Amino acid sequence: MSESRTIKAALASSDELAAPGKSLWHRIEPAALGIGSIVALLVVWELVPRLITLSAGTKLFFTTPSQVAGTLWRLFATGEIWTPLGVSASGFGLGLLLSIVVGLPLGVLIGRSRTLNDMIDPFITAFNATPRLVFLPLVMLWLGLGLWSKVLIVFIGALFPILINTYEGVRNADKVLINVVRSFGAKEWDIARLVVVPNAMPYIIAGLRLAIGRAVLGVVVAEFFGSESGLGVMMVQAAGRYQVDVVFSGLIIFAVLSLALTAMVQILEQRLSRWRPVHVSE
Amino acid sequence: MVACIEGRNVSLTFRPPNRGPVRALQGFDIDVQDGEFLSIVGPSGCGKSTFLNVVLGLIKADSGDVLMRGKPIAGPGTDRAMVFQEFGLLPWRTVLNNIELGLELKGVPAGQRRDVSQRFVQMVGLSGFEGHYPHELSGGMKQRVGLARALATDPDVLLMDEPFAALDAQTRDVMQVELLRIWHEAKKTVLFVTHQIEEAIYLSDRVMVMTKRPGHAKKIFAIDLPRPRDYEMRVTPEFNELKLQIWHALKDEITV
Numbered sequence A: 001m002s003e004s005r006t007i008k009a010a011l012a013s014s015d016e017l018a019a020p021g022k023s024l025w026h027r028i029e030p031a032a033l034g035i036g037s038i039v040a041l042l043v044v045w046e047l048v049p050r051l052i053t054l055s056a057g058t059k060l061f062f063t064t065p066s067q068v069a070g071t072l073w074r075l076f077a078t079g080e081i082w083t084p085l086g087v088s089a090s091g092f093g094l095g096l097l098l099s100i101v102v103g104l105p106l107g108v109l110i111g112r113s114r115t116l117n118d119m120i121d122p123f124i125t126a127f128n129a130t131p132r133l134v135f136l137p138l139v140m141l142w143l144g145l146g147l148w149s150k151v152l153i154v155f156i157g158a159l160f161p162i163l164i165n166t167y168e169g170v171r172n173a174d175k176v177l178i179n180v181v182r183s184f185g186a187k188e189w190d191i192a193r194l195v196v197v198p199n200a201m202p203y204i205i206a207g208l209r210l211a212i213g214r215a216v217l218g219v220v221v222a223e224f225f226g227s228e229s230g231l232g233v234m235m236v237q238a239a240g241r242y243q244v245d246v247v248f249s250g251l252i253i254f255a256v257l258s259l260a261l262t263a264m265v266q267i268l269e270q271r272l273s274r275w276r277p278v279h280v281s282e
Numbered sequence B: 001m002v003a004c005i006e007g008r009n010v011s012l013t014f015r016p017p018n019r020g021p022v023r024a025l026q027g028f029d030i031d032v033q034d035g036e037f038l039s040i041v042g043p044s045g046c047g048k049s050t051f052l053n054v055v056l057g058l059i060k061a062d063s064g065d066v067l068m069r070g071k072p073i074a075g076p077g078t079d080r081a082m083v084f085q086e087f088g089l090l091p092w093r094t095v096l097n098n099i100e101l102g103l104e105l106k107g108v109p110a111g112q113r114r115d116v117s118q119r120f121v122q123m124v125g126l127s128g129f130e131g132h133y134p135h136e137l138s139g140g141m142k143q144r145v146g147l148a149r150a151l152a153t154d155p156d157v158l159l160m161d162e163p164f165a166a167l168d169a170q171t172r173d174v175m176q177v178e179l180l181r182i183w184h185e186a187k188k189t190v191l192f193v194t195h196q197i198e199e200a201i202y203l204s205d206r207v208m209v210m211t212k213r214p215g216h217a218k219k220i221f222a223i224d225l226p227r228p229r230d231y232e233m234r235v236t237p238e239f240n241e242l243k244l245q246i247w248h249a250l251k252d253e254i255t256v
């Protein structure tokens, strides 16, 4: 009787010991499945033209993963890609940077000052409710087809998520902590630096993540509809020449860049939230 | 001799938007002598925190005078520092950086700041925890940080608003002993708010009982118990007699 209980207990504990191994697979399972299905898709895609004969007309619109890979390789090897990539990247980078430089302080200011808030709020509401694309013809008219119209389009798109999120975060600032730092002699600037901005950081990061998406969209839209050069321009021109592999190459570059930027924001977020309690989840 | 802190006929009414005005203080008088430990007890909402905030310089009285060494208090200053009830630590700063807050705002250079805050880390018994964040500390440790931060700028007056209210009873007892040791060592004037009569007697030279809102001084008790004080003192007849007297003064003010 007691013996069987011991055995049961031993079994139970050996089960527990086995658990970490199991949970390792549990942890990598989603990634493995994800990667597996992507690979499967690529293989099937690659096999299509080899298994069925495509008509000449269809072939014109078709490409394979290997072709795209080859084109990507060529674009980078010849250095052909660097000019359009550089143009797009500077439009994106400058526009996003500008939106942070303007959006963050402005968000803090209107979050802290009733008067400023009342003055600026109607503009923000109106601007934010307007689809950003309607500004495109105006921006092109004023700034032409060069870098700065792109910068402005990106800026308009990225500004509001940062501005509005910063504002929300600032409104949520801990009143007690503000009084604490005031009691130690903090002026308005110190309050922002020591309490308001750190407190709003999760909001600001969330805004930044949104802003990056909007900024990429801004670059694409500007380049599809009114730019002289850039990755998007390259894609549109290639499509006009039925170079589907080049279009796909552009698409992949955009996708990879977006993913990389999102990952960077995640790293930034982790660095900035080291002070936070680690929640024991699940 | 001019008092360290003096309140004369202080009145203050809060006027929150969309709600009726709240008279927090009316005709409030107080004298705190240099180096004295004075506690205030009073019913909830009678204006104790309000008065501490006036002394701290965060809010202004409507009428009456609040003086520090004879000069009207115009705003926050490094001659006064507060230990807050819920600790009020910046969660994104380490222990050491929290203690440095006042020094930083005072413009003390970084190296010197380090030295001073390190000294106070030791004084409050937190050596080894300099790099910890507040969420990694127990309540008692958090309030040690709060105390060290208040002491770091070397103020003349320490304002303490129910500093141990968020602690469990045993930690509270330990912190009281610690506070007396530090008070003795640092020679500060302390204005201490609490709901615990026993705590007030144990720590103080004098205990003020306040009326219900709008609050003013009802009665002041001199605590002529010898120092240094020890835990056993709490069971002496003198101690219990004081406790009873203060309770009688207080109980009429408490309305449920």
Ligand SMILES: Nc1ncnc2c1ncn2[C@@H]1O[C@H](COP(=O)(O)OP(=O)(O)OP(=O)(O)O)[C@@H](O)[C@H]1O
Residues within 6 Å of the ligand: B014, B015, B016, B022, B023, B024, B042, B043, B044, B045, B046, B047, B048, B049, B050, B051, B213
């Ligand atoms: N900022 C404020 N706006 C409006 N009313 C306030 C404000 N601060 C305090 N009061 C009111 O003033 C009165 C006194 O508040 P105070 O915080 O000074 O009381 P207290 O004696 O510290 O009470 P407790 O013992 O509960 O901490 C209360 O009725 C409170 O509701």
Ligand SMILES: [Mg+2]
Residues within 6 Å of the ligand: B048, B049, B050, B161
């Ligand atoms: Mg209070």
